[in-house]
Structures are given as C-alpha cells and as structure tokens.
Amino acid sequence: MTEERFQVIYHISGAEAVALEKAQIICLEQTVEVGQELVPDGFIKEHIVGRLEQFYSVASDCYAAILSYAVETTAGELTQLLNVIFGNTSIKPGIRVQRLILGEKLLAQFGGPRFGITGLRQRVGITTKPLLCTALKPMGKSVTELAGLAYQFALGGVDIIKDDHGLTNQPFCPFTARVNACSEAIHQANRQTGKHCIYVPNITAPCHQLRERAIYAQEKGAGALLIAPGLTGFDSLRALAADEAIRLPLISHPAFLGTMVTHSSNGLAHGVLFGQLQRLIGADAVIYPNYGGRFGFTREECRAIADSCREPMGNYPPIFPMPGGGMRLEKLPDLLNEYGNEVVLLVGGALYTRSPDIVDNGRYILSLVGR
C-alpha cells in the first residue's frame, strides 16, 4: 500500500453540525460502507477509510468538505474511481461533488485526451480564432438530404459538421449509408474549397457496436467521432480514447447527463461533469448548453465548464469547450468575449435560417468571428 491519495471536494447543505456529520459519514460510505464501530483498527481505519482533510463554510448553510481517499481503492479502474467519488453518496440529497483533485499519478493511470485543442485544430487546419460547428438534422431526413446539407455547410466554411446526436442507425437513415454519403459530400466540398472541414458521425450505440461504428467511420474518412457518454457509460468513451486502432478526436455530447447538474445541491458541479470528468475519460471537445439559450445554464456555470476544459490538469492537454443549444447571432460578440479564441461554437438554427443560402450563412457567421 502506497501513501498516495486523491481528493474530492464536496459541498454539503445544512447547518454546520449536520454538514460535518454528513462529511464524516461520506468517509465511511464511499469506502468501507459500514458504521464507524465496525471499522477494524490498523490498515483499514488508517488507509482505506476516507479522511476528512478540511471542512469550512462556503455559503449560508453550505459547507465544503475536502476528503482524501487512497488511490489503491480505485483499482486503476474508471468505474471504481467514479464509485469512490460518488457511488452511494449520490443517493443522499444535499451533497454535491464540487471539484476533483486527482493528482498526477492517478491521472496518468488514464490516458486522457489524445488530441485536445491543438490536435483538433490541426485536423481542421485552423490555428487561431474560434472554430465553427453545426449539426445535421432534423431526424427523419434521408441520407441524401443530410449529405446535401453537409456539402453546403462545408462549402460555407463550417469547420466541424456533426450528426445530430439522435441520428444513430434508424431504418430511415442507416449509419453506414449516412457515413458514406456525408463523408463523401464533405470531402467533395473540401476539394473545391481547399479547406479541411471534418465530418463527425454519431457513434453512440449499444456496447457491442460502438467500436465497430468507430472503425467504420474512420475508414470512411470521418474526422472525429461524436459519443454521448451518458447513454453509453463513461467508460465506453475512455475505452475508445485508449484504443490504438482509433485515431480520431472524440467529441462528447451531454444527452441523459443533465440531471447530474440541474439541482445545485445534488449531483456533480458543472465543471466536474462537463470539464474534469470529460478530460479524464479522454474527450477532446465537450458539448454543453450555453447560457442564454433554451437550456438553463448560467454564465458562471458555463465559465466553470470552459475553465475546467482548459486549465492545467496533470499532463492532459486542454480540450475545447463547445457551447451550443439555441445560439443566436446577436449574442456572438458576448460569446467571443466570454470564451476567447479557444472555443468551438456549435451553431444550429442560425446556420439553417439566417437566409435560404446555407453556404452564405456559413461564410457570414465565420466573418462574425473574425475569420
């Protein structure tokens, strides 16, 4: 047993004495899962049980508890690391994971992102300024219609063209046919423009098909892969990022994960779920709903996500925050001011509706971001 430990900062609701008792119970619940009276002296009490390292007030009736856990309790497994961080405690209301401090050695046990901001920029051949992304939709359009849209978006200069995350392998739009057609359409546009627009198919799928779709998409010229870890499990994304046969950046979608953040005193903080955990599992860019759109995230929550994507984290590269969800063009100046240059703007409606000329819409929006 080494002495190596990692830390989790929990925010706990309640009066001081109540919150302190909850913090002490987390130490047991997340490790030995027995009452204090059943913890054997020695190794288990000294090493295995979580340790309350610091406890302090952060707001009225809200306290921060910094706990440390032995790295060896996680067995080098992402699944068990998640379990130690929040397994049973997720079931208790009024406790939120506010921040992870995992340490270099624990981070090094996982590969982290392989491309990050720099790698994704190399793929699209754009070294500065924000990147522009859009989604192929709506569900129900045929493969031919979606490929036609992809072609026009690529001609207009959109850097990243992804499937809507609801497009998987429906009978009216099969995965392989869509990948073939959209990838070819975008390559054709690239040959005309000289640009390096990439197609990002959605490979979110049952576990036995995930790798197969990733490999297929790669062979057909996809430039990155879209996956929703809330649907597949976090470890599925990690496994793709660790797979040497797959050499494409991974873009993470938030579907089904929302409940983890929607109530401010439960679940995971925005920066943990959409920043720290995503980098831990190897995402190179993270989609999340921007403030002021049709979802309810605040500017501060979005800033926490963007900061967690881009701040130092072991030897992991920074990754792209990718705000989307009801972006309006008149908000672009504010967005650029908020996020700076290291951001992918996920624009849907405006690219479709600003004018009937989709190619021109793309060019216009690029001009708004200084490109």
Place this chain on the structure above:
Amino acid sequence: MTEERFQVIYHISGAEAVALEKAQIICLEQTVEVGQELVPDGFIKEHIVGRLEQFYSVASDCYAAILSYAVETTAGELTQLLNVIFGNTSIKPGIRVQRLILGEKLLAQFGGPRFGITGLRQRVGITTKPLLCTALKPMGKSVTELAGLAYQFALGGVDIIKDDHGLTNQPFCPFTARVNACSEAIHQANRQTGKHCIYVPNITAPCHQLRERAIYAQEKGAGALLIAPGLTGFDSLRALAADEAIRLPLISHPAFLGTMVTHSSNGLAHGVLFGQLQRLIGADAVIYPNYGGRFGFTREECRAIADSCREPMGNYPPIFPMPGGGMRLEKLPDLLNEYGNEVVLLVGGALYTRSPDIVDNGRYILSLVGR
C-alpha cells in the same frame, strides 16, 4: 415506417400554460431538435416529431404530459431509446420521467430478465418466503478474511452472499483470488448444510473487462453476478443479460445513480429508474435503499420500485426488489408487511453485529422471516 409508437409520461412543474409549452417543446427536443418552424411537412412532422397525446393536472403547479414517439426513432438500440425518452430534456429542470409505457413489441426487442423471481428462487432452492442477502465487507479485508465471513454467512443460511459493490480488483483483494476463495467457502458450507447459498461477485469493471470477469466468476461457481449500471452504463448490463455464454442471474446495484431520483421534479421517478429500466436491461433483482434506513427514500417511493419490479410488463418475468441500506431487525415485521414474500432482504450490519456468532445471527434473522 410502421405506425407503432411508445409512450412516456412526464411530470412537468409550472403553471398550466408554462407546462403545456414545455410539453410541446419536449416533442421537438427529443426527436428533431429544431424549432417548429424548421420541421418539414409530411413524414417528419407526422411520424418523427413526438406527439402530445394527453395533458392534465396531477398536483398544484404540476402537470402530466403523455407523449408518444415512433418506435423506429429508437433504432432498436437501448442507448437511443434512453436518448428519445430523456436525452436533452434531462438538461431542463422541472421535468421528470414519471412512467414508461413501452408496449409489447418494443419490449420484445430487448430480452428482458432471463431469470426473474422464479429463476433466482430456483438457484437458491427456496420457493416461498423472503430471501436473505448480505454483503462481504468492509473493503480492506483480505481475501481470506472475506472467504471466512462468506463461510459463516452460508452456514447460517443466508441465501445470497454478495461482494460489497466497492470490491472490484484492488491490489489488496484481487478479483480472481476473491472469487476463488469465496466461491469455494460457500460451496463448502453448502456441502455441510445441504443448502444452496449462492455467491455473487461484483463484476462492475471497465468495459473491456466486464465480460471476462463474468465468465471467470461463472466458471468458478458464482451463483449470480453483481453489477452497477450507473458506473458501467445501462447497456453493459443489457449486453450481459443477452449474452448466451453467461447463464447467471444479474443483480443491479444503484451506485452513482442516486442523483437521477433525489430531486422530485427532475430526473426519473423511482419506479422508472429502479423498476422499469432495470427490467428493460435484464436485471433479475434490484438493490435500492429502503425507507427508514440511512438514505432518504420514502415508503411510497420504495413501494413504487417494488411495484414496478413485480407488475406485468410485456412478457418479462417479475424481478426481485432488494431493499437494503441500514436495515434494523426491529423493522422486519413492517418490511414483511410492506413487501410481502416476493422480496430479497439485504441485511448488512445486523448480521455482523447482533452477536459475535455470525452463524447464529443468520439463523435468527431467517427465523424472523418465518424460515
């Protein structure tokens, strides 16, 4: 395109006009993900977009919306079914999935539970009365110590002896060594007692190791498998239940899932998460924290879980509700009254602490449930 549709009942918080608008937006958000003005006439508007079938008040400032979706939008994939049910809408506070009405054909696309109550009873050779389960713990004990505990629990008549869900493959308690020792200890006890106590190792693991651990455990004589789908992804449990090489019942653990239920106006209803979804993915028994224990579930929430485990659901067999989490012996009469006979009681502390004689503790608790 067939006309087959499935239904989801959402509970939506807010004044009537607000809730109605939210319901109409769910129809779009969960399918086409564009505004009404961008939905093409014909096939997409008529078939793909969710349909608001009913809308009615269920409480002050809370409305039920019954939506239907075309079965084909789910592509026969569990991951995409979860996405249509709650993908993006999970990110919006004030909307809860209250109930699924999936229909026989959609249910038949997934295998469902293979053993259920009857199959699990056959394994342990107990045809009536509640079953008794306990967990091997705490984390940090050696393989030899855990096997010693398993032996005594089995001698005392405990039907199901599972790993604590935090035991995976730690260096101080490796998976294979633990499975070998605990399985052998329980078989030895069974030879002495003539009973059929089963060992249930925790196979929760990174995705590339999950099946390997399941197969190993089966070969070494495990009687069922424990897995936490909140850690591995729901589809991982489904894949095990659909795997013909694995012929063991699956017991589901709630780790990391709690936030999905902790706030009553977000996430999934208890009966959906711990009942309907578990059967859909093929769990044969579902662990959840009982009312009155150290977690906060109410009696009504637990009843909804037990009902959803045992009520008719397509051709799926009923499965065992498995309440645990701080059970005290004085509560047993009430528990038996609440759950009836078709239940597995997960008892931890009381089996360890009632007296120093663990074998006798098991026999005593069995006598309390009429066995």
